Amino acid sequence: MTPEYFILIIGYIFGFYMAWNIGANDVANSMASAVGAKAITIRQAVFIAGILNVVGAVFIGSHVTNTIRKGIVSTDILADPHVALLGALSALLAAALWVSFATWKSLPVSTTHSIVGSMIGFGIMAGGFAVINWAKLAAVVLSWIISPVFSLIISFLMFKTIVKLIMVKKNAFARALGLSPVFIGLAAFVVVLSFLFKTPLGKTLSMDTWTALLVALVVGGLIGYAGRAALKRFTPSDEEGGTEQVFRKIQIGTSCYVALAQGANDVANAIGPLALIYFLVNTGNVGAKVPVPVWLLLFGGIGIACGIGMAGHRVMETIGTKITTLTNTRGFSVDFAAASTVLLASKMGLPVSTTHAAVGGVLGVGLAGGIEAVNFRIVFQIMIYWVLTVPAAAVTSVIIFKLLEFFL
DSSP states (O other): OOHHHHHHHHHHHHHHHHHHHHHHHHHHHHHHHHHHTTSSOHHHHHHHHHHHHHHIIIIISOSEEESSGGGOBOGGGGSSHHHHHHHHHHHHHHHHHHHHHHHHTTOOOOHHHHHHHHHHHHHHHHHOGGGBOHHHHHHHHHHHHHHHHHHHHHHHHHHHHHIIIIITSTTHHHHHHHHHHHHHHHHHHHHHHHHHHHSHHHHTTOOOHHHHHHHHHHHHHHHHHHHHHHHHHHSOTTSTTHHHHHHHHHHHHHHHHHHHHHHHHHHHHHHHHHHHHHHHHHHSOOOSEEEOOHHHHHHHHHHHHHHHHHHHHHHHHIIIIISSOOOHHHHHHHHHHHHHHHHHHHHTTOOOOHHHHHHHHHHHHHHHTOGGGSOHHHHHHHHHHHHHHHHHHHHHHHHHHHHHHHHO
8 A cells, every 4th residue: 555545544534533523513503502492402403413414515515625724824835745645634633633622621613713723734834934824814813703793793683673572572472473474584584695605506506696685585585474374383372482482493494504504614624635635645736626526525424424423412502501591582593693694794705603603692692681691601711712723723733744744
């Protein structure tokens, strides 16, 4: 066996391990609020998210991926195939180890920022500090503020709106049903736009902004009124907590979409460096982008699903139950805020993290119930890990790169 194919086998192992970690940590982005609000159980969340992540990775995931995530590091470092191979291996393992540590501590971190940090470490080893795009790195740091703050504001306002229009009224259940087309339609509007603008499959449709807005508006309206008809049929009016039951059903739908989109988008964090290794071994050279075989997307999707099933409950419980108490109306506000934040920030060209947006959304609905309703000790711990993610992954990548360089 040639050294290159030995490296490829190691790459498969590291890539699967990274995908496993994405599932274990990032599943909280899609299902934590639904579990915290008791819309579904942890077991149901693990099952649903596992399937939808695989489907999203295989059928919606991009068949072309960037070899260097977010353009943080110059592609000049790919000129030497052997150095590029070692760098991709070190990046995969360094990012995976950091996310594993965060998952063990039951704290959510951005897997994208983890792979970015590890690629920075590889870049410094391969080409020095000159290959780092410091402006792009500054944008990553900015996302630590933008993502949670945007989401916090949106979830706070959405929950306050639900309280004012529905919760404080005597006929709350009837008003919830009457206004359900608005809330379902808004959620569907954001979901459709997110699909068109954020998922690789949606981007291939190449719709301009106004056409996409029109399509999302029409589809959102249709789903809104169809949703109300379904709610009237399947939600008994004499059921205790009927208002929460209305939003429970809406929330399950939004959580399922986020899980599907997560599989489509986040699989690149594991498959990008692995695709780099695969094509370097098979062709001897690689550029800024490489094609991704379907079987490699399936490989990453299965890894994500395994991580969800084996360890997804840890971070899910932190976001869903330890920051603040969630109900279905609060959970819907969180999902809507996280999806809206990612969509708006992306279209405005601002850096954004789904993980940070999800936490910000939970914090927003917590603050809507009073500052005493928020566990700031947990929030502070989470923020420390956000700040540590890029430098910790970078330093770990440097150490692993030097070790691999010595042995390989």
